[in-house]
Amino acid sequence: xxxxxxxxxxxxxxxxxxxxxxxxxxxxxxxxxxxxxxxxxxxxxxxxxxxxxxxxxxxxxxxxxxxxxxxxxxxxxxxxxxxxxxxxxxxxxxxxxxxxxxxxxxxxxxxxxxxxxxxxxxxxxxxxxxxxxxxxxxxxxxxxxxxxxxxxxxxxxxxxxxxxxxxxxxxxxxxxxxxxxxxxxxxxxxxxxxxxxxxxxxxxxxxxxxxxxxxxxxxxxxxxxxxxxxxxxxxxxxxxxxxxxxxxxxxxxxxxxxxxxxxxxxxxxxxxxxxxxxxxxxxxxxxxxxxxxxxxxxxxxxxxxxxxxxxxxxxxxxxxxxxxxxxxxxxxxxxxxxxxxxxxxxxxx
Numbered sequence: 001x002x003x004x005x006x007x008x009x010x011x012x013x014x015x016x017x018x019x020x021x022x023x024x025x026x027x028x029x030x031x032x033x034x035x036x037x038x039x040x041x042x043x044x045x046x047x048x049x050x051x052x053x054x055x056x057x058x059x060x061x062x063x064x065x066x067x068x069x070x071x072x073x074x075x076x077x078x079x080x081x082x083x084x085x086x087x088x089x090x091x092x093x094x095x096x097x098x099x100x101x102x103x104x105x106x107x108x109x110x111x112x113x114x115x116x117x118x119x120x121x122x123x124x125x126x127x128x129x130x131x132x133x134x135x136x137x138x139x140x141x142x143x144x145x146x147x148x149x150x151x152x153x154x155x156x157x158x159x160x161x162x163x164x165x166x167x168x169x170x171x172x173x174x175x176x177x178x179x180x181x182x183x184x185x186x187x188x189x190x191x192x193x194x195x196x197x198x199x200x201x202x203x204x205x206x207x208x209x210x211x212x213x214x215x216x217x218x219x220x221x222x223x224x225x226x227x228x229x230x231x232x233x234x235x236x237x238x239x240x241x242x243x244x245x246x247x248x249x250x251x252x253x254x255x256x257x258x259x260x261x262x263x264x265x266x267x268x269x270x271x272x273x274x275x276x277x278x279x280x281x282x283x284x285x286x287x288x289x290x291x292x293x294x295x296x297x298x299x300x301x302x303x304x305x306x307x308x309x310x311x312x313x314x315x316x317x318x319x320x321x322x323x324x325x326x327x328x329x330x331x332x333x334x335x336x337x338x339x340x341x342x343x344x345x346x347x348x349x
Contacts, residue, residue, distance in 0.1 A: 019220060020161065021186050021193060027216035028196030031203070033058070036066060038195070043117040043142035044075050050137045051098050051129065058202070064093045076115040078106035087271055087332030094295075094335070096269055101129025119143045132178070141191035148181035149194045150174065153201025158184075159233040160205060163222030167234040243299045248275040248336060249285055250306040250344025257322040258341065260331060264319070268295075273321075273331045275340055283307045291339040302336055306344045 032038065035058065037049035048069060052061045071089050072078040078086065083103060090099040105127040109117055117138065118124055124135040132150075139147035155168050155177050162180070166173035186193055204211050210229060212218050223232045251259040260273040279285045285305040293300040323331060325345065333341070 016220060017184060020184065020217065023216045023220075024196045024200065025189060025192055028192060028199055032195070032199055033203075036062065041142050041191075043119070043138055045069055046138050046142045047117060047130075047134070048102070050134050051102055052093065054098065054134075055095060056093065060093070064090070072106075074115060075106040075109040075117065078103060079110035079115075083271060084332065088330055091272075091332040092335070092338075096272060096332070098129065100271065104128040105130060117142075119145070121145075121147065137194065140185065140194050144191060146185050146187045146190045148178065148185045149198070150178050150181045151198065153205075154181060154194075154197045156207065156233055157197055157201045157205045157217075160210075160223035160229055161217055161221050163226055163228070163232060165232065165234050167236050169236045173234075239297045241294075241297050241299045243301060245301050245303075246336075247277055247303045247305060248340040249277070249279050249283075250275060250288075250304065250341060251279065251283060251285075252307055253322055255322075255324070257324050258328065258345075260321050260323050260333075260337075262319040262321075263334070269334050271332070272334045272337075274334045274337045279305065279307060289343040291336065291343055293336045293339055295335070300336055302340060304340045304343045 035049075037045055040046070049061070049065055052065055052068075068089050072081060072086070081103070083100065086099050086103045087096060090096060093099075108127055109115060113123075117127075119139070119142075121135060121139060124130055124138060125132070130138075136147040136149040139145040140149065152168050155166075155174070158164065158177055158180055159166055164177075164180070166177060168174065184193075200215070200217070204215050212221070212224055212229060215221065215224075218224055221229075223229045253259070259276060261276050263270050263272050263274050265271070285307050287303055288306045289304045291302050291304060293302065328341065
């Protein structure tokens with residue numbers, strides 16, 4: 001039976017909800033991971049962490065969160081920075097649109113709210129990049145408001161606990177599960193409850209091979225009772241990977257500097273610095289290796305070339321820049337450029 005029919009049928013009883021909350025909170029307070037954003041209720045830092053955690057593993061986020069909040073400790077400092085500075089601090093974390101939206105939202109917070117994130121749901125939702133999930137996380141964790149969250153982990157936990165069919169990829173199913181999440185979030189400790197749901201999905205109720213014997217909800221989990229944990233949520237067909245061939249050129253001038261090219265607006269990874277995809281006229285280049293790079297369902301196979309002689313024909317411009325090798329870390333490079341530069345410079349030395 002579809003989730004919408006079951007929810008309309010009032011299968012979510014009050015007693016079961018109370019037990020779910022109590023069991024989950026008890027488990028979370030004993031087993032939660034020691035993460036830097038859980039040591040604060042600062043709305044700005046909660047916002048930064050939740051934005052970084054979207055589609056990114058916790059272990060990857062931790063050092064970026066610490067570096068980013070050290071460089072930009074509040075919305076005003078983030079608003080005052082240049083886009084290049086923000087992207088450089090974000091470099092390597094991926095999904096760079098998140099960083100650009102953070103910057104735009106910080107500018108609005110600094111201009112309209114005196115540098116403090118608003119606690120009104122409508123005002124939060126009006127900030128660039130803050131959707132329903134992020135707003136719910138900020139409101140519940142930072143402000144103690146009973147606002148729900150729904151991500152892939154929460155969707156999976158609720159689907160299994162109530163044996164509700166549905167696919168995360170279906171908008172209609174997500175709408176139904178939002179209704180359920182809103183009915184479950186308590187008035188007391190809503191932030192802990194929301195984080196507990198996400199933590200359980202990350203650590204125990206995994207997509208494959210969930211660790212049901214240690215789950216605090218196992219006694220009342222409907223999918224486990226039915227012996228069908230692997231059938232909830234509804235499996236989604238995997239999208240096949242697409243292989244894309246390309247080239248990058250490591251061009252060195254007479255001082256050993258590397259030529260970088262800023263990616264223009266309207267293309268993937270706009271605003272990041274990359275390597276040229278072709279050599280300028282007169283440059284003699286040799287192929288020095290191949291790198292592989294994955295972004296979403298794209299698999300890039302990139303041939304790397306290096307100029308065999310100093311290149312002097314290209315001058316610094318807004319979108320072109322010669323950069324000393326020791327300064328490359330100051331630039332927000334694409335992942336493909338980072339890998340290609342390592343191959344090109346290693347071969348050169």
